[in-house]
Amino acid sequence: MALLEQLIDALRVLPGVGAKSAQRMAYQLLERNREGGRRLAAALEAAMRGIGHCERCRTFSEDSLCAVCASPSRDASQLCVVETPADQTAVEAATGYRGLYFVLLGRLSPLDGRGPRELGLPQLDARLAEGEVQELIIATSATVEGEATAHYLGQLAAKHGVRASRLAHGVPLGGELEYIDRGTLAHAFGSRQAVPQTPRTGASE
Numbered sequence: 403m404a405l406l407e408q409l410i411d412a413l414r415v416l417p418g419v420g421a422k423s424a425q426r427m428a429y430q431l432l433e434r435n436r437e438g439g440r441r442l443a444a445a446l447e448a449a450m451r452g453i454g455h456c457e458r459c460r461t462f463s464e465d466s467l468c469a470v471c472a473s474p475s476r477d478a479s480q481l482c483v484v485e486t487p488a489d490q491t492a493v494e495a496a497t498g499y500r501g502l503y504f505v506l507l508g509r510l511s512p513l514d515g516r517g518p519r520e521l522g523l524p525q526l527d528a529r530l531a532e533g534e535v536q537e538l539i540i541a542t543s544a545t546v547e548g549e550a551t552a553h554y555l556g557q558l559a560a561k562h563g564v565r566a567s568r569l570a571h572g573v574p575l576g577g578e579l580e581y582i583d584r585g586t587l588a589h590a591f592g593s594r595q596a597v598p599q600t601p602r603t604g605a606s607e
Contacts, residue, residue: 406432458529460505460522461487470503477501482539483526483555485509485548488580493541496584497591501539504529509547510554521551523558530562538566539594543578552597560599567594 403411406428413424431439455461456468463469470476480501484490490503506521518524529535538559542548552568559566569590579587 455507456505459503460507460525461490461503475500478534479536480539481529481535481537482541484541484579485543485551486580489541489543489578492580492582492584492587493591496587499539499591501537506542506551509542509545509551511547518554523554526555527558527561530558530564533562535562535564538564539591540566540568540597541579541591545578556597556599559597566597566599568597569594 409428409431410421410424413419413427414421416424419427431442452464453462454464456463456471457466458471459468461468461470465472477500480499481504482490482493482499482501483504483506484493485506485508487505490505493499493503504522504526506523508516508521510516510518510521530538538555540552540555542551542555556566556568582590
């Protein structure tokens with residue numbers, strides 16, 4: 403495959419970028435901004451090698467603990483569960499939340515092979531068992547899979563006697579947190595509601 407074709411094909415891995423868009427990007431870099439292309443290539447290489455996941459919350463991090471988990475000023479009694487690092491960033495930007503996070507890196511979807519283990523729920527189970535968390539704030543998206551994930555998380559919280567709350571209405575059905583405006587997200591976060599809890603045996607399995 404020719405170098406130009408390789409570049410266009412590589413750009414298509416980005417979300418929402420089809421063949422025509424990838425071609426325009428490649429031509430733009432080659433015709434007008436080769437230095438920018440070199441910086442982009444170097445940044446991508448460094449990021450792919452240097453960015454991993456926080457051992458505590460699973461968000462993106464260059465260190466074993468991310469800045470939030472390593473901060474002594476955060477409230478360890480509150481744990482907000484989000485689906486993606488982008489959702490965590492949205493909550494941080496839109497609210498005054500000062501607790502900690504747990505990032506699922508997805509949502510329950512058996513058809514796609516994403517079960518409790520893939521979302522790190524055994525790790526979350528162990529964290530709740532430590533007894534430090536008093537409130538589990540469930541900030542999954544308002545999709546069918548997000549609601550199923552929220553239900554599972556509520557059961558997990560009940561197992562450990564932890565109060566569970568869910569973002570209030572205002573987050574639209576089918577909405578992704580990272581695309582919701584700050585005002586709506588701040589209102590939903592501040593008006594979060596308790597999740598009904600019915601303990602279930604083997605919730606962490």
